[in-house]
Amino acid sequence: MKSINILGVETSCDETAAAVVRNGDEVLSNIINSQIEVHQRYGGVVPEIASRQHVENIGAVVTEALRAAAVSIQDIDAVAVTNRPGLIGALLVGLSYAKALAYALNKPFMGINHLEGHIYANFIEHPSITFPLICLLVSGGHTSLIYMEDFQNTRLLGATRDDAAGEAFDKVARFLGLGYPGGPAVEKAAAQGKAGLYTLPRPYLDKNDFEFSFSGLKTAAMNMCNKLNKNGSLNVYDLAAEFQEALVEVLVEKTFKAARRFSAPNVLVAGGVAANSRLREMMRLKSKISDIPLFFPSVKMCTDNAAMIAGLGYHHYKMKNFAKLDLNAYPGL
Amino acid sequence: MLILALECSTSVAGVALLKDGVIIKEIFSNYKKNHSETLLPVIDRSLNECQYVLQDLSAVAITIGPGSFTGLRIGLATAKGLCTASGLPLIAIPTLEVLAHNIAYNSLWAGTILDARKNQVYMCVYDVSGGEPVPLAPVNAVAPEIFVANTLELLSIYGEHKIMLLGDGAITYRKLFESSFHQRMIIAPAHLLWPRAAALAELASVKFTKNEFENIDLLKPLYIRRSEAEIRWDELK
Numbered sequence: 421m422k423s424i425n426i427l428g429v430e431t432s433c434d435e436t437a438a439a440v441v442r443n444g445d446e447v448l449s450n451i452i453n454s455q456i457e458v459h460q461r462y463g464g465v466v467p468e469i470a471s472r473q474h475v476e477n478i479g480a481v482v483t484e485a486l487r488a489a490a491v492s493i494q495d496i497d498a499v500a501v502t503n504r505p506g507l508i509g510a511l512l513v514g515l516s517y518a519k520a521l522a523y524a525l526n527k528p529f530m531g532i533n534h535l536e537g538h539i540y541a542n543f544i545e546h547p548s549i550t551f552p553l554i555c556l557l558v559s560g561g562h563t564s565l566i567y568m569e570d571f572q573n574t575r576l577l578g579a580t581r582d583d584a585a586g587e588a589f590d591k592v593a594r595f596l597g598l599g600y601p602g603g604p605a606v607e608k609a610a611a612q613g614k615a616g617l618y619t620l621p622r623p624y625l626d627k628n629d630f631e632f633s634f635s636g637l638k639t640a641a642m643n644m645c646n647k648l649n650k651n652g653s654l655n656v657y658d659l660a661a662e663f664q665e666a667l668v669e670v671l672v673e674k675t676f677k678a679a680r681r682f683s684a685p686n687v688l689v690a691g692g693v694a695a696n697s698r699l700r701e702m703m704r705l706k707s708k709i710s711d712i713p714l715f716f717p718s719v720k721m722c723t724d725n726a727a728m729i730a731g732l733g734y735h736h737y738k739m740k741n742f743a744k745l746d747l748n749a750y751p752g753l
Numbered sequence: 754m755l756i757l758a759l760e761c762s763t764s765v766a767g768v769a770l771l772k773d774g775v776i777i778k779e780i781f782s783n784y785k786k787n788h789s790e791t792l793l794p795v796i797d798r799s800l801n802e803c804q805y806v807l808q809d810l811s812a813v814a815i816t817i818g819p820g821s822f823t824g825l826r827i828g829l830a831t832a833k834g835l836c837t838a839s840g841l842p843l844i845a846i847p848t849l850e851v852l853a854h855n856i857a858y859n860s861l862w863a864g865t866i867l868d869a870r871k872n873q874v875y876m877c878v879y880d881v882s883g884g885e886p887v888p889l890a891p892v893n894a895v896a897p898e899i900f901v902a903n904t905l906e907l908l909s910i911y912g913e914h915k916i917m918l919l920g921d922g923a924i925t926y927r928k929l930f931e932s933s934f935h936q937r938m939i940i941a942p943a944h945l946l947w948p949r950a951a952a953l954a955e956l957a958s959v960k961f962t963k964n965e966f967e968n969i970d971l972l973k974p975l976y977i978r979r980s981e982a983e984i985r986w987d988e989l990k
Contacts, residue, residue: 482837516789
């Protein structure tokens, strides 16, 4: 069978990324140009600046992806590009570039859902995963539990009603003065502290559904910070550790409760927050106790990347699920 | 020589094909749909209807700015994708020069004004009497009142000139301009009001003969104005 090389392009937030993936799971290159340093001083991603960076960087990133994969542009069989959800101005850069590239190569192109790409990252690295499964999708914009019978048939069991987990990390990190991006900043601070010395709530843990809510936990952490600051007894590391512990506990418990309820033989975790080492540790522990196999992408594949887009693009390619020239980008699902 | 010209810096999506000095196709769309949906289908349609394929082109040309930030990026990202895949050279022309070229060889000055929102305009004044637009002031983003003051000063220095105002900013601030310039000003008629891909193609053909091409990977839009976040950051400092 002829090998199929897919070029993936991803510009949905603050990473300009391109990758070449062969036959859906052989990652020939995975280039990520992160803008973290550019956005750092603003305490979060500035959409207009992200869009400007993308259009400056996209050419070099794609060129590098081809070079690192040791393929010429003519060896590309199709182009897969993230067209939803994300920052609209940022998405439009990658989409416009990828569409034009595919058009000029006279090759098909596919619009890819960024979140499905995150889930697919697991299948690139663990080809042995079988369906059905429960997937916890946890990132800066989303916190959802999804039941997947296969790639096409999925059911949303529950999602966050307010802040996404990654968003809560960012906001608490900013409030505690730990820096940006919040996930790694809180994780680093938490490693120097101890959970349990302060007590924060475990929101929705007692509820019998699969919804999440992290806004209250975030506010509780901020209020506790203010209170402890007033009497001069704040240990920011211990507070970070307790916040992280509370958030992780809710994610772990709800995910495995869903796996038991729906008799899912496998659990997946996907999205940027899946890179959090405490979440990985507690998930592994729970998997062992529950005897339910657990899959994570590697840390590099958790954050936004184009290999996951190209990998999923291969499946769209096989199904001839090609986009038309008027494909647009959408900020939401 | 066959040049494909893409103009996306305003609400207009414009595509033109220039073959050996002749405009053989121009599509001008200024109706609701956004550039990301229209641009590539219009490029495809233009080439098909003229029985060309992309590989027949000599170069791709774009307006590089100023203009709508998103529009500029859609145009540039599309041009980069086309040129990277095909190996075609890329030519970039400032938007306001393209707009001024609508009245090439005219003795009127071209006062080019695009509505930049936030009570500002992107502006420049060109002497177009020799054919190619020659700027009489730097391209800038200013309040329309500043444009008026600067332009009145220019007019007083150069004496008897009259000015034609082109661009959507001329319509947004029409009353201000009429009451400031009086008889020394004409607002461009509808067919000259917007930057045209045909005018871009014509200016690009001159650059093509001089081999003035852009570095495809490094090229960025000429925004003129910084992002709001950067402006606020400097104010806080």
